Amino acid sequence: MHVPTLISRKREGDELSAKEIRQLIEGYTQGEVPDYQMAAFAMAVFFRGMTPTETAALTQAMIAGGDCFTHRPGHPPVVDKHSTGGIGDKVSLVLAPLVACAGCWVPMVSGRGLGITGGTLDKLEAIPGFKVRLSLDEAAAQLERLGVVMMGQTERFCPADRKFYALRDVTGTVPSIPLITASIMSKKLAESLDRLVLDVKYGSGAFMRTKQDAEALAKSMLEVGREMQVEVRVMLNPMSEPTGRTVGNALEVAEALECLEGGGPADLRKLVLDLAEAIAGVSRAALEGLLDDGSARRRFDEVVAAQGGHPADLLRLGELQRAPIIREVCTPVGGLVSKVDAGLIGQAALQLGAGRARASDGVDFAVGFDQLVKCGEPVPRGQAVCRIHARTAVDFDMAEAMVEKAIQLECGLDSASR
Ligand code: URA
Numbered sequence: 001m002h003v004p005t006l007i008s009r010k011r012e013g014d015e016l017s018a019k020e021i022r023q024l025i026e027g028y029t030q031g032e033v034p035d036y037q038m039a040a041f042a043m044a045v046f047f048r049g050m051t052p053t054e055t056a057a058l059t060q061a062m063i064a065g066g067d068c069f070t071h072r073p074g075h076p077p078v079v080d081k082h083s084t085g086g087i088g089d090k091v092s093l094v095l096a097p098l099v100a101c102a103g104c105w106v107p108m109v110s111g112r113g114l115g116i117t118g119g120t121l122d123k124l125e126a127i128p129g130f131k132v133r134l135s136l137d138e139a140a141a142q143l144e145r146l147g148v149v150m151m152g153q154t155e156r157f158c159p160a161d162r163k164f165y166a167l168r169d170v171t172g173t174v175p176s177i178p179l180i181t182a183s184i185m186s187k188k189l190a191e192s193l194d195r196l197v198l199d200v201k202y203g204s205g206a207f208m209r210t211k212q213d214a215e216a217l218a219k220s221m222l223e224v225g226r227e228m229q230v231e232v233r234v235m236l237n238p239m240s241e242p243t244g245r246t247v248g249n250a251l252e253v254a255e256a257l258e259c260l261e262g263g264g265p266a267d268l269r270k271l272v273l274d275l276a277e278a279i280a281g282v283s284r285a286a287l288e289g290l291l292d293d294g295s296a297r298r299r300f301d302e303v304v305a306a307q308g309g310h311p312a313d314l315l316r317l318g319e320l321q322r323a324p325i326i327r328e329v330c331t332p333v334g335g336l337v338s339k340v341d342a343g344l345i346g347q348a349a350l351q352l353g354a355g356r357a358r359a360s361d362g363v364d365f366a367v368g369f370d371q372l373v374k375c376g377e378p379v380p381r382g383q384a385v386c387r388i389h390a391r392t393a394v395d396f397d398m399a400e401a402m403v404e405k406a407i408q409l410e411c412g413l414d415s416a417s418r
Contacts, residue, residue: 001027003037010044018057025061029160035167042164042173050178055220056227058178062164062186067136067156069107069192076147078105079195079279082188084217085117087205087346088242088372092120092150093256094272094291097299100147101290102280107143107191108150109157113355113363116205116346118252121152122355124307126249126321126365131308146302158186166359180207181220185228195231197278199271205342206239233278237271241340241375244268248354248368248389250321255370257314260300262292267374323366323389325396334381335409337373344406345369348399352390367391369403379409 001023010016016024024041027033050058071078081095096106110132113119121132132152134142142149153162161183168174188196198221201207202214218234225232244265246255258264259272269291277284290296301311313320349355353364372386373379385407390396 003027003033003041007037007040007044010041010048013048015051016054016057018053018060021054021057022061022064025058025065025160029065029163038164038167039171039173042168042171042176042179045179046173046176049176052220052223052227055178055181056224058182059185059189059224059228062158062160062182063190065160066158066190067154068190069136069140071105071140071143071192076103076105077194077281078107078192079197080106080108080188080191080193081197081199081275081279082184083199084184084201084207084214085119086201086239086243087116087118087342087349088244088247088252089118089201089239090123090244090246090252090256090259091199091268091272091275093123093253093300094259094268094296095276096148096150097260097303098272098287098290098296099276099280101295101299102276102282102287104147104280105143106148107139108148109153109187109191110150111152112359114359115357116343116350116355117207118247118249118349118355120150122363122365123249123252123256124150126253127304127309127317128313128320129309130304134307142303142306146299146306148299148303150303150307153187158190161186169359177216177220180217181224185221185224189228189230193230195279195281196225196233197275198232198234199275200234200236201239202236203238203240203342204344205242205346211236235274235278239342242342242345242369242372243271245372245374246368246370247345247349247372248352248370249363249365250317251368251370251389253314254317257297257300260291260297261294265374321366323364323391325390325393326387327390327396328371328384328387329400329403330382330384331379331407331409332381333409333411334379334383335411337375337377337379337385337407338410339406339408340372340375341406341408344402345372348402348406351402352388352395352399364391367395369399373407
């Protein structure tokens with residue numbers, strides 16, 4: 001393999017063979033191909049794209065360089081969900097135990113939040129003691145016992161993606177559909193799945209701002225699923241307002257618990273059921289029953305206990321992860337909520353400390369928003385549109401100013417609501 005030739009051919013728009021792509025990725029993972037050549041390759045792909053066959057080959061090469069789940073013969077259907085990320089998206093915390101209750105295995109390998117997008121691992125770590133670093137052997141044993149494990153990538157899980165993503169992040173090559181596809185699909189398909197559902201978000205709080213871009217990503221991921229003979233379903237979902245009424249790690253766990261007990265906001269429950277129905281192999285009514293009769297909540301408690309936490313702590317999470325300042329933001333005018341800008345709320349949550357600007361930053365589990373109003377709801381004058389949980393008064397003021405921009409009301413209800 002002559003790397004400069006491969007880069008030049010991609011720059012000219014040639015299609016590379018699966019063997020060439022595999023050798024490139026192997027060489028990069030083993031440190032034989034330096035970052036500067038890989039950065040040039042990424043930029044060539046950014047401008048020239050990849051065919052579905054090349055994208056599938058890249059995905060396969062990234063899986064091949066690391067460890068994969070191997071499930072025992074006769075295992076139940078192995079399924080998972082991936083979301084391209086959003087604001088207040090706590091769906092995984094509910095869906096994983098729910099689908100396990102329906103008889104599937106869910107080996108959910110998740111990521112941390114970055115920028116305005118939250119991450120499942122950060123939310124789980126808001127539960128004191130919860131351990132997300134598990135070996136594949138530990139994960140396999142837990143799958144056998146509980147049908148669900150929620151964990152982070154091990155050192156040896158898709159190591160090429162770990163290295164390549166960090167390089168893309170500093171070379172302006174993250175927003176490339178084939179590179180995003182290979183990155184996401186390699187991590188999910190290394191779980192050795194039978195079925196996968198993808199929740200591709202679009203809107204102000206999403207990675208893909210337009211529906212058109214989200215459709216292109218969805219198509220690309222479907223093609224890779226097809227090439228790799230995994231049943232993949234895709235749903236496009238708007239991320240114009242946050243999911244549910246909370247944004248922030250511990251606050252989102254509390255809301256996920258409500259949903260696991262059959263309650264919680266209607267949009268969260270609907271999204272969980274829509275996605276679960278696509279992979280669980282049981283009816284929507286059966287899934288609703290598993291939420292409403294407490295089965296999914298009990299399974300979540302078992303996961304917490306198995307991974308180092310104490311289920312009793314879930315009942316007092318609000319005290320354990322309590323921000324010093326918790327205050328309402330009230331509206332001076334009454335009206336119908338016409339906008340809750342997910343992007344702005346995500347920015348405010350990031351600045352409160354709920355998210356991380358750089359991969360090496362930590363997160364504050366306690367801060368964020370709850371009691372957020374939803375689009376279409378009437379709010380009388382003087383009533384709260386949300387509560388802010390802040391570490392300092394300065395942080396509160398900053399978040400309040402951002403909320404005032406993010407939440408818009410169509411006036412006219414004022415006199416009716418007085
Ligand atoms: N998330 C990923 O895991 N990879 C990407 O490339 C983009 C988003």
